[in-house]
Amino acid sequence: MRALVAALILQLALGAALVAFAVGGLPVLGLDGGGRAPLPRAAVVAAPHVNRFAAGRAYAEVRYQVSLGPRPAGSVASRRLATHLRRLLPNGAYEPVGGGLRNVVGRLPGRRPAVLIGAHYDTKDIPGFVGADDGAAGTAAVLELARTLSRDRRPGAPEVRFVLFDGEESPPGTADANFVDAGLRGSRAYARAHRHEIGRVIVLDLIGQRGLALPRERGSDPRLWARLRAAARRVGVLGAFPPASRPAIYDDHTPFAAAGIPAVDLIDFDYPPFHTAADRLDRVSAASLDIVGETVLELVRGL
Numbered sequence: 001m002r003a004l005v006a007a008l009i010l011q012l013a014l015g016a017a018l019v020a021f022a023v024g025g026l027p028v029l030g031l032d033g034g035g036r037a038p039l040p041r042a043a044v045v046a047a048p049h050v051n052r053f054a055a056g057r058a059y060a061e062v063r064y065q066v067s068l069g070p071r072p073a074g075s076v077a078s079r080r081l082a083t084h085l086r087r088l089l090p091n092g093a094y095e096p097v098g099g100g101l102r103n104v105v106g107r108l109p110g111r112r113p114a115v116l117i118g119a120h121y122d123t124k125d126i127p128g129f130v131g132a133d134d135g136a137a138g139t140a141a142v143l144e145l146a147r148t149l150s151r152d153r154r155p156g157a158p159e160v161r162f163v164l165f166d167g168e169e170s171p172p173g174t175a176d177a178n179f180v181d182a183g184l185r186g187s188r189a190y191a192r193a194h195r196h197e198i199g200r201v202i203v204l205d206l207i208g209q210r211g212l213a214l215p216r217e218r219g220s221d222p223r224l225w226a227r228l229r230a231a232a233r234r235v236g237v238l239g240a241f242p243p244a245s246r247p248a249i250y251d252d253h254t255p256f257a258a259a260g261i262p263a264v265d266l267i268d269f270d271y272p273p274f275h276t277a278a279d280r281l282d283r284v285s286a287a288s289l290d291i292v293g294e295t296v297l298e299l300v301r302g303l
Contacts, residue, residue, distance in 0.1 A: 045212065045291065049236040053293030054144055059286040061140035062208065065121075066132050066281045072125035073101050073167040073185070081121060082166070088143050089162050090150045097189045101166040105190075106146055110159035113199030115303055117142055117160065117296065120168030120186065120205065120252055128277035132284045137208030139164055141293050148297060158199065158303060163190055165252050180250055191255035200224060200303065201256040201263035206271055207292045208284035212240050214266050214292075219248035221262035228264060231298035237291045266292060 064084075065071070071078045082104050086092035089106025096102050104121065107114075119138030123131035130136075146162045167185030174182040191198075202224075207214070216225045232241045246269065253263035273279040 045239040046236055047287065048290060048294040050294055050298075053148055053290060053297055055286040055290035055293060057147075058140040058144040058289045058293060059284065061143055062132060062136045062284050062289075063281055065136035065139065066130045070125070070127075070129055071121070071123045071131065071135065073122040073169065073171070074099070078122055078166070082164075085121060085139070085143065085164050089146050089164075095190070095193075097166050097186050099167070099185070101185060103166055103186045103190055104164040106162040108146075108150060108154065108160040110154055110157045112159055112197055114159035114161045114197055115300055116163055116198050116201045116256070117145055117300065118163040118165055118187070118201065118203050118252055120165040122166055122169050124169040124275050125172040126275060126277065129275070130277075130280060132279050132281045133206050133208040133271060134274065134279055137206070137284050137289060138204035141204050141207060141289055141296070144289075144293055145296060145300070148293075149300065152301070160300065161198070163187075165190065168252055180254075184250070184252060184255060187252035188255045191259055191261075195256070195259040195261060198256065198261050201253055201261055202228075202296055202299070203251060203253040203263065203265045203267075204292060204296070205251055205265060205267045206269060206274075207266050208288050209268055209271055210283070210285040210288060212268055212285070212288040212291055213242060213270065214240055214268055215242050215244040215246050217246045217249045217251075217265055217267060217269070219250075219254060219257055220264040221257065224262045224264050227302070228266075228295065228299050231302060232291075232295045235294045235298050237295060240288075240291045241295070266296075 068077045071081055085104040090108055092106045094102040095105050119142045121139045123129055123135045142162055165186030170179050170183035229241045232238045251265045253265040256263040273283055
C-alpha cells in the first residue's frame with residue numbers, strides 16, 4: 001500500500017534519513033493510504049497531435065499481462081512475465097533483488113549519467129487482483145517507449161535505462177505502516193547499486209485509467225516535473241497534467257529522490273479500483289496510455 005504523506009513530513013524525510021533509507025533500506029515516517037480526495041479533472045483532454053507512441057500496441061501488452069492472472073512477486077506467473085519482458089527490452093537482462101526476486105532491465109547506450117524510465121511489474125497479492133492499471137499499464141508503456149526510442153539515432157544523447165521493478169508491492173501480511181521497509185524492494189536495490197550512474201528518473205504507475213489526471217505528487221522533483229509539463233504542452237496534452245499538486249506518495253521514485261537524484265512519479269492516485277479485484281482491463285484506456293507515452297517520449301528526447 002502506497003503511503004500518502006504530508007508535505008512537511010516529506011521535507012523532513014528527504015534529508016539525511018532518506019539518504020540513509022536509499023542506501024540501507026531504513027524506514028521513513030509516513031501515513032497510511034487514506035484521504036484521497038478526488039481531483040478536479042478536465043472534461044476532455046485532446047489526443048496528442050503527434051503519433052510516435054503506438055498506444056494500441058501498449059494496450060495489447062496490458063491485455064497480455066492481465067491474461068496471466070495475478071502476478072505477485074516471486075510467483076510462477078511473475079517469473080513467466082519476467083521472461084517475456086526481458087525478451088522485449090533492448091539488451092534485456094535480469095538483475096537480482098534478493099529473496100528470489102529480480103528486476104528486468106534494458107538499456108540504450110549513451111553518455112552518463114543515464115535517464116531511467118521505470119515501472120513495477122508485480123501485482124499486489126490479493127485474490128483475483130490482476131493489476132491492469134496497477135502494474136500492467138506502466139510496464140506496457142515502458143516497453144513501448146523502449147521500442148520507440150531504440151529506433152532513434154542518438155549521437156550525444158544520454159544513456160537510457162529501462163527498469164521494471166520487482167517487489168514494489170509489500171508481501172501479504174505486511175502492515176501498511178511498514179510499506180517503506182517491506183515494499184519498494186526492486187527500486188531500493190537498484191538505487192543502492194546504481195545511484196551514482198543515474199541522473200534522472202521517470203516512474204510510471206497508475207497511468208492507464210480513463211479521464212487521466214496527473215498532478216505533481218510532492219515527492220516529485222519540481223524542475224523535472226516542469227520539463228514534463230512543457231513536454232505535455234508541446235504534444236498537446238497539457239490538460240492531463242494539471243498545475244495542482246497532491247500529497248507525496250511513497251513509490252518506486254522514492255529511493256532515487258532520497259539519494260538526491262531528480263525523480264518524478266506519474267501516478268493518478270484517484271483510482272477507485274485501487275488494490276481491488278475491479279482493477280481489470282476494462283478500466284484501462286489506450287488514449288491514456290497514449291497521453292503518457294507521447295509526453296514521456298517528448299521529455300526524454302529533449303533531455
